[in-house]
Amino acid sequence: MIEISSKDTLYMYNLYHITKAFFPNTEIRQQVDEGQEPLVRLKLEGGSCFSIEEGEIKEFTDRQDGKRFVTKKVYDWLSQKTGRTLAWGMLTGVRPTKLVMQQIEAGMDREEIIKFLNKEYGVSDGKALLGWEIAQREKALLEQLDYVDGYSLYVGIPFCPSICSYCSFSSSPLEKWKDRMDSYLDALCREITAIGKAASGKKLNTIYIGGGTPTTLEAHQLERLLGTIDAVFSYENLKEFTVEAGRPDSITREKLEVISRYPVTRISINPQTMQQKTLDAVRRLHTVQDVKDVFQLARSLGFDNINMDLIAGLPGEDALDMQDTLRQIEELGPDSLTVHALAIKRAAKFGQEHKEIDLHSEIEQMVSDSADAADRMDLVPYYLYRQKNIAGNFENVGYAKVDKAGIYNILIMEEKQTILAAGAGASTKIVLPEKIQMANGKKTNLVRIENVKDITEYIGRIDEMIERKGEWLWR
Template identity: 50%
Template sequence: MKRGTIPLCKIGVRFNEKNFEYDVYSLVKEFYPGTDVQICYGQEKGEEFTQEISVCYWENSIQIEYQDKGQSKDREEIALDCAWDRKTTKDKLKQAVYCLLKRQTGKSQPWGTLTGIRPTKLVMGMLESGMSNSEIAQFMREEYYVSPQKTALSVTIANREREILKDIDYENGYSLYIGIPFCPSICLYCSFSSYPYKQWEKRAGEYVQALKREIWAVAGMMKNRKLDTVYMGGGTPTTLPPEYLDEVLTCIEEAFPCESLHEYTVEAGRPDSLTREKLEAVRRHPVSRISVNPQTMNDKTLEVIGRRHTVRETIDAFKLARDCGFDNINMDLIVGLPGEGKEEVAHTLEEIQKLSPDSLTVHSLAVKRAARLNMFREQYQEMTFENNQEIMDMTAWCAYEMGMGPYYLYRQKNMAGNFENVGYAKVDKAGIYNILIMEEKQPIIALGAGGSTKLVFDHGRRIERVENVKDVANYIERIDEMIERKRIGITTYL
């Protein structure tokens, strides 16, 4: 079977009652990436499976049994303790499933039983409880089966995050996200709420006006709280013409107190969206950080993934941003892109080193359901999707050689190689907003089409979401409803 092809096996996970299904499912997917895994209950008949895992809950135990078509069987059993809470029971179940799958596949997983996207949040909580680094490391290895390398990475990052966030007011502060849902074109792997600008060019002005209404409304709702960071993302904000870009940035400054911000980021991710006029428009405002994202420095891959710009354009855009006075520039890379292996990634890293950005975010390719790469997977089935620890180590070493250390980390579902996304930064160049959205320490109010507001309250113990509609036309036409949703959420929870 060629690398990147879809395996033909199907795995059924059968439960005798509904409990912890998603946790078991996620762990099975870690061991069998790309495989069709289906949940079923009791004697319910599904498609014929090549392997079946049954999870049976009884009064005093949980029994997990594995069987394949070749009649091989394996089994784990957990004796339940009445003193266990729900989390402990879930952790013990995942340990048992992990051990069973490890025996069957002969593989261990770098992140052990951890299937969530925020492993450093777990470590941060242990740090804040007073545990030492060595105690945390031992706990991660023994309780979650996390590899020594990933344990060290997560503990290192959690300590740096804690230092970076030491001046952030969790209780009374908040961050602001401004969404611009337009791009020059839609990348093959993209699952964000983003639309080709040419299709919406005639209504872009209406979008800007609706967004400005939401900005002013939210500024009034949050006037008694301290704004810590602003992040303008999308999409690609610099897809907008310079006059619209300037109009939105001016509105933010007029509506919110921006003079004491810890950070103000504007995504300028697509090099083909950048001009001197746009960069100078951004520079006129108190923006402290931008991102110019190549994803890869190989022209052949850029063409495959639909970026519609060249490596030369990336280099020119980065140098233009430096020439315009930007001294904190991030670059994003994706490893595991179709057709790229060690040699292609090495070339990308060599080109990035020549530019010497201030921070580097390394993403492992994650194909989500909405991405065209997944929607039309048969079309791309012959492509290879390669990522391994050697490639991840190459990216870490490159960052180290540029004077950067890791400062934030998160994971995604369906990630190539079951690895992680890691942000590296030079001293005082870390992306504070990136940490805040992963650690969920304070409210993040998201404006614009597709914005997902996180209302963090009760001393960080509870989170409620307030969603904006994703469709641009709906957002424009229902802007009053979007504002009212936020008013209700902020009044109720903050």
Template identity: 40%
Template sequence: MYALKLENVKNRNLYEELIKLFLPPSRYRIFTDSDAEIPEDAVIFREEGDKDEVKRQIYQYLNQQTGLRPKWGILTGIRPVKLAGELCRKLGSEEAAENYLQEKYYVNKKKTELLLRLYRDQQRELGVPEEKSAGIYIGIPFCPTRCLYCSFTSNQADPEEMERYLEALFSEIAFVGRNMRRDGIFAESIYIGGGTPTSLDAGQLERLLSQIRTHFDLSRLREFTVEAGRPDTVTQEKLEVLRSFGVDRISINPQSMHDKTLETIGRSHSTRDTLRAFTAARKTGGFLINMDLIAGLPGETTEDFEDSLRKTAELMPDNITLHTLAVKRSSRLKEMDEHFHYRFQEQTEEMLEKARAFLTEKGWRPYYLYRQKHTAGSTENLGYCRDHSMSVYNVRIMEEAQSIIALGAGGITKVYYPRENRLERVPNVSNYEIYIERIEEMLERKRKNLFRR
């Protein structure tokens, strides 16, 4: 058992997330100034202004004790590409940023090179967001089933409940659209996520998209995405509705191409459903298609993951996003095995490394990256694209240089102030029933904190 004392520290979580990269919670105890009894052998780390210096000290100590050297160094945030960009601008060159990431943040060479490549490609292809532009997120918090690893706002609800939710959401769409027009804000991208938006029937989708077309200025829209993540919810009728309203990007997410795994993780679709949905989407035409896979799913071997990747790549989707399984606090997997991600670190890293080599050979390239807590090997989620098929919304939400206006239950609006380079969060409540009951309060929050009226 390791005893670690954090002196003069207000936010212990900042350091505990780093400690967890080396040790499971069962192998350490953290003490602070408020603790009455502290073991004599406790190793002391004192914060005196420079939090990164404390992180470096913790990293060096635990590296010596465990022999581990996490590839992301002392970085625990989810947006390392954003940091790389800030360093490039601050230090004046990619070379200086690369040295800083390796020497001050202990990020290894491969990860550093990946960050700088992503930043360079994103800037070249998408540039800087226009003034007064915004990304729009609209949440549909319903799914056919709840996955084993899920911690998102998702619910199983009957059609009547979905109708009640849509009526409240339509009020927010009308309110936001009206105020955006008045303030001269325009949508650069729209992303309808969830949950599973295609849990709605074709008629409900048509009404939702009609509301968006009515209330938002779409004349400068660069991208319109709808998640169709559960293949079993995708029908020809729904695809035709999406296409008729100008949706040009969808996600069809197998997660695995093995039916046994899908059953284990609580997905209600089969591999056959995935192939059927993808074929229908390609036949309908007009969509860039993303497909998600997850490395490190329970019961899967490296060979299983490689097989899923090969089968997915054979379909030639425009984007493939590789996620690392994260053991989230509110997921069923956390309740079953809270140390799951510690036991499969090497295997998950092997999966992702083989996937990188395979996708590069087949013509995909990485274009956006984010990290999550409690992933096996403290790895990353990495989106790959073909040709010029970067998702505008995915890049913008990670670089945090544009306001993201989020509507619906669980949506968190992030208002960007470019002069100070800062964000202010304006959250909606997560529970969809409470969202319906308090919709006027949600509008008032946006009126005061987004539109400043």
């Protein structure tokens, strides 16, 4: 067991996740003791100890600067003790490109940013360069959007054919809710209509229908959903419309034909892996051949912007498995590819069952091979985000052909434009023109409004969900 203790809760989050990145399979015990000396103490299995005295941070008048100092000291010590460095250094946040974007907007050039990330955060040159490249592409895409009068729409369908054992999203098995799908749609369409009325006169830039798996809806239900959106919103300023078709076992010709009748510009068909043994192990109820058949069907119906998702580090897979998966993906030739390093969260089945998973097993090779495969398909990296407990402390990267990048994916990370969200568990992010004082005393220009995750609660409390957003829209 590893022990972390501190006088102040300020340091615990970063120290826990940095330590976990070095020792993913070791239990970590945390303790906050306002009376302890020193400020921070870290004790590894085997007895090695490291501490930071309170006097070492007295020069920092800003608490966040002090936190960065403490985190970097602990990171450097752990790196020295293990003989390893982490690709993203001491960065624990999910949006490294946001940090890079800030430096670009402050006037730094590429070399200055790489040096800054390396010195201040211990980020490797390769990851710093990746962050810079992606931030440049994000900036060019975001410049097309109207931050003041523009907004995006997210619609959540919280159902899946089965729940993958690594998943921690707000999804429910279709079989359990099949008889209440129409009731959910009743509530969802009411919320969508209310959002459309509240946003009247503003510019809708992107739409993203996600989940869950949107194509768990029957064809007539998809028609109803897309028809409601079509009736309520103007597409005059629309730059992107994504439907995350997702699971191949939920996609039919009839459903794709419904989608094709609306101005949908982008869909996802997500295998996660092309290894049948792994699909079976994680409880995805489709075959590798199903992925290929559905992809070719979508192409035959005219879909010319298809994304595919893969996960590096699924249980039982090694670098050779990933190479074979990438070979099969290359044969299909998607227009964009998103590669996730596996993140095990408390809500996921693996976390609940306390399975022993080596999060570092060949992940670096898998990530590198994925980048090489994307390059061979003429896909360039355009967005990046990270998660807690991510395998190997790596990242999730979206690759796309030059004109096929997913704008919504960037918006959800950069938080520069309001995203209005409908559905159970959906999170609205309202970007205000200037910072306001919140009830907790902090100032912010970003207000989050969360819909309840429970589907029954969402259906029963839909008027409340609508009213909560109405208090903030377009202040």
